[in-house]
Amino acid sequence: MIEEVLKKTSEMFPLPTATASSLPSVAPIPTVAPGPEPTYEVAGDAGMKTLWVVFVLMLIASAGFTVMSWKVPLNKRLYHVITTIITLTAALSYFAMASGAGVSLKKEVEREQHDHVPDTYNVVYRQVYWARYVDWTITTPLLLLDLGLLAGMSGGHMIMMVVADIIMVLTGLFAAFGTEDTAQKWGWYTISCIAFLFVFWHLGLNGGANARAKGDKLRGFFISIAAYTAVLWTAYPMQVSSIPTPPDLMLIRSSVWGIADGARKASVDTEIIAYAVLDVLAKAVFGAWLLVAHANMRESDVELNGFWANGLSREGAIRIGEDDGA
Ligand code: RET
Numbered sequence: 001m002i003e004e005v006l007k008k009t010s011e012m013f014p015l016p017t018a019t020a021s022s023l024p025s026v027a028p029i030p031t032v033a034p035g036p037e038p039t040y041e042v043a044g045d046a047g048m049k050t051l052w053v054v055f056v057l058m059l060i061a062s063a064g065f066t067v068m069s070w071k072v073p074l075n076k077r078l079y080h081v082i083t084t085i086i087t088l089t090a091a092l093s094y095f096a097m098a099s100g101a102g103v104s105l106k107k108e109v110e111r112e113q114h115d116h117v118p119d120t121y122n123v124v125y126r127q128v129y130w131a132r133y134v135d136w137t138i139t140t141p142l143l144l145l146d147l148g149l150l151a152g153m154s155g156g157h158m159i160m161m162v163v164a165d166i167i168m169v170l171t172g173l174f175a176a177f178g179t180e181d182t183a184q185k186w187g188w189y190t191i192s193c194i195a196f197l198f199v200f201w202h203l204g205l206n207g208g209a210n211a212r213a214k215g216d217k218l219r220g221f222f223i224s225i226a227a228y229t230a231v232l233w234t235a236y237p238m239q240v241s242s243i244p245t246p247p248d249l250m251l252i253r254s255s256v257w258g259i260a261d262g263a264r265k266a267s268v269d270t271e272i273i274a275y276a277v278l279d280v281l282a283k284a285v286f287g288a289w290l291l292v293a294h295a296n297m298r299e300s301d302v303e304l305n306g307f308w309a310n311g312l313s314r315e316g317a318i319r320i321g322e323d324d325g326a
Contacts (some may be wrong), residue, residue: 038123040105047269051098054276058091061284068291078302079294082146083287086139090283093135102131106177127268132275133173139283140165144199146290147229149302151207151222152214161202168195172237193237200230218299225289232282236275 043051062084069080096102108124141162148158171192178185203226211222294300 036120036122038125041124041126041268042105043127043268043272047272048098050269050273050276051094054279055091055094055098057280057284058087058094061087061287062091065287065291068295072295076301078149079146079290079300082142082149083291086142086146086283087287089135089138089142090279093131096131097129102134103127103129104177108180111181128176129272130173130176133169133176136169136172137166140169143229143282143286144203147203147207147222147226150218150225150290150294150300151203151211153206153210157202157206161199161206164195164198164202168192168199171195189237196233196237200233203230214299217297221293221297221300225286225293228289229282229286232278232286235278 065080065084065087069077069084072080093102104127105125106128108126110122110124112120112122114120144161144165145158148161153161169192171188175185175188175192178188207222207226208219211219
């Protein structure tokens with residue numbers, strides 16, 4: 001019934017229908033006001049070349065350490081093996097980074113405060129080379145193992161030191177991907193720094209005490225190489241570009257960066273070059289120094305009661321290949 005009435009009414013009073021010609025022409029209205037274009041902070045030519053150079057340097061160091069290991073008997077090759085694994089791992093991670101892998105773009109939203117108009121926001125995409133953290137998870141425990149063995153630290157202390165070191169690297173990774181305007185980045189960064197202090201407190205205290213028991217010559221060398229390591233390692237979190245910016249300093253940072261467009265681009269390159277120098281010093285130069293000093297210092301020999309050459313608790317066990325006098 002109602003439908004019939006409605007039908008009749010609409011036939012009697014037809015409603016005007018909109019046609020293309022009858023509509024006033026209006027320009028499309030944007031639903032979102034266009035903001036500034038996002039900025040991309042990515043590696044440039046200098047950064048990419050540096051990654052390839054360090055890849056080659058790490059390969060050369062690995063080959064050099066391997067040749068050095070051939071000059072000593074198997075049971076004296078522990079430091080050589082550990083140190084070669086360190087530079088080989090670095091070579092792999094540098095190959096990944098140089099060939100464009102092991103990197104992600106991290107989105108950052110920076111707020112610019114204005115006095116009289118609403119705040120504006122800049123979107124920045126910055127490259128984070130997460131391959132470094134994979135590398136550090138493997139190599140930093142091995143570097144500490146080198147130092148722990150040199151000092152003659154106990155297994156228990158070494159495990160605590162290594163676990164703290166792994167916590168340092170992984171929480172550092174979370175800090176790198178954490179958002180800047182929340183507690184996330186700062187929280188992880190602080191935890192990572194505490195773990196870092198724990199590592200060096202352990203190395204200095206227990207490592208130092210154990211090294212003293214091995215005589216003056218070894219103690220002197222341990223102090224030098226541990227201090228060298230401590231100084232270099234401290235430079236990693238001190239890197240300007242990896243230090244998270246607290247929200248109230250954001251303005252200063254964005255205005256400094258705003259001076260030149262190129263400055264943003266250079267910052268990923270600067271980070272790559274700074275890490276490259278540190279990595280070569282902390283891995284290749286460290287390794288060469290350790291192996292040369294070890295060759296001239298009997299006190300640095302690792303006595304694992306035959307574990308390295310024969311395994312643990314092998315007393316009385318049948319040694320494969322030994323019954324034929326080999
Ligand atoms: C991060 C940021 C968070 C705070 C701390 C850090 C420390 C990193 C270190 C890295 C050392 C790397 C080495 C590599 C290879 O040779 C993760 C940068 C404390 C100490 C020695």
